[in-house]
Amino acid sequence: MKKSYHHTDQIVLKTLDFDSLLSVALESGQPFATWKMPNENTKSIVVSLQKEAMRVTPDLEELPNGFLAHPFHDTSKKAYLIPADIYYTTEMDHIDFSNDYDYDTKVRVEKAINTFDPSKPLRKWKRNMLKEHFPPTSKEHFVNIVGESVKAMQNEEFLKVVLSRTKEAGLKDDFSPIDFFHRLSEAYPTAFISMCYIPNVGLWMGASPETLISVDENGIFRTVALAGTQASNGIHPRDASWKSKEIEEQALVSRYIINCFKKIRLREFEEKGPRTVAAAHLLHLKTDFKVDTKATNFPQLGTVMLDLLHPTSAVCGMPKDIATQFILDNEHYNRSIYSGYIGPIGLENSQHLFVNLRCLQLFTDHALLYAGAGITSDSDPEKEWKETELKMDTMLKHLNA
Numbered sequence: 001m002k003k004s005y006h007h008t009d010q011i012v013l014k015t016l017d018f019d020s021l022l023s024v025a026l027e028s029g030q031p032f033a034t035w036k037m038p039n040e041n042t043k044s045i046v047v048s049l050q051k052e053a054m055r056v057t058p059d060l061e062e063l064p065n066g067f068l069a070h071p072f073h074d075t076s077k078k079a080y081l082i083p084a085d086i087y088y089t090t091e092m093d094h095i096d097f098s099n100d101y102d103y104d105t106k107v108r109v110e111k112a113i114n115t116f117d118p119s120k121p122l123r124k125w126k127r128n129m130l131k132e133h134f135p136p137t138s139k140e141h142f143v144n145i146v147g148e149s150v151k152a153m154q155n156e157e158f159l160k161v162v163l164s165r166t167k168e169a170g171l172k173d174d175f176s177p178i179d180f181f182h183r184l185s186e187a188y189p190t191a192f193i194s195m196c197y198i199p200n201v202g203l204w205m206g207a208s209p210e211t212l213i214s215v216d217e218n219g220i221f222r223t224v225a226l227a228g229t230q231a232s233n234g235i236h237p238r239d240a241s242w243k244s245k246e247i248e249e250q251a252l253v254s255r256y257i258i259n260c261f262k263k264i265r266l267r268e269f270e271e272k273g274p275r276t277v278a279a280a281h282l283l284h285l286k287t288d289f290k291v292d293t294k295a296t297n298f299p300q301l302g303t304v305m306l307d308l309l310h311p312t313s314a315v316c317g318m319p320k321d322i323a324t325q326f327i328l329d330n331e332h333y334n335r336s337i338y339s340g341y342i343g344p345i346g347l348e349n350s351q352h353l354f355v356n357l358r359c360l361q362l363f364t365d366h367a368l369l370y371a372g373a374g375i376t377s378d379s380d381p382e383k384e385w386k387e388t389e390l391k392m393d394t395m396l397k398h399l400n401a
Ligand SMILES: C=C(O[C@H]1C=CC=C(C(=O)O)[C@@H]1O)C(=O)O
Pocket: 162, 164, 210, 226, 227, 228, 229, 284, 313, 314, 315, 357, 358, 370, 371, 372, 373, 374, 375, 391
């Protein structure tokens, strides 16, 4: 696969700790991202020393290492890349610093970290927040567009559409994004916990249950079909039962992925499931797909599948073009990177991109939560509204805790 990480100059810090580096990054207004992988304890951070994130075509084999964030819909199909000018994980005893910067820049960064005072509350980050956003979706509007889409599907205009909405939640005066990141990491060990700041896109945080694509250091490619939702209400995943509406909704996502494999004539994939998995207080149906890119001699499979998969019918619908148009015409707001994809690329010789779900965007005094629900011809608009409320609770429960 790709070249190994080649950042060599190391910064030696008086006190090397994750929170200090993250605080300096957050207050600086530079593009940065921090994350925790599912089922791992390590927390990682990348900071760019440029003022803006890069706009790139998501070609994983060609891009510099860093953190990628792709919007749900972008006509130029470009992603934002936060290059790993500074890279640190809680497993490291030093900070990796890119060779592209001169000695003075390194000294400036080192000084900012070494003089950081953890006893002072963080305030400057608020200056970098976006000033405005589309008004939150009213219940009336959401229920209305779900009803319209159900009619269109009963008329056989399309098979499935995922409709989404936003809602505001106030922040406590002393709200700290860093404490929130740690609370999410504790609460959801199996999720991809992330925080990323991109100028003009905003500060986003999330606890995603859905891998879009991953390629590990051994060249094993993975993706999943995740759909169907019910509140777990204490039920163990193995004892869950599903209605045919959810079974079909998830089967459409699996079929979509298999069609992507067919398009590139790849037959050597392993498929496991569907099985029930827990994500916070919710249960979903999930099918796992796996390909050995070395055995199939397909090193660029990650990039090829990324282009074919996004947006999957777990966030968009079927057929893709008609569902996309329905979303753009009816949701009346810009999803930005909600239901797009985010994650580290090139670091530790692997790629890990997750669908940006169960997420929110921070503003100076409130958060904007995002959630959607898969609609089919059998959907009940009122139930779909409740489902989006349940999904938003994933973040809401821990926001002001
Ligand atoms: C679109 C979202 O979830 C997707 C992933 C799992 C289950 C889903 C569902 O049951 O509708 C959605 O397809 C969201 O969380 O905003």
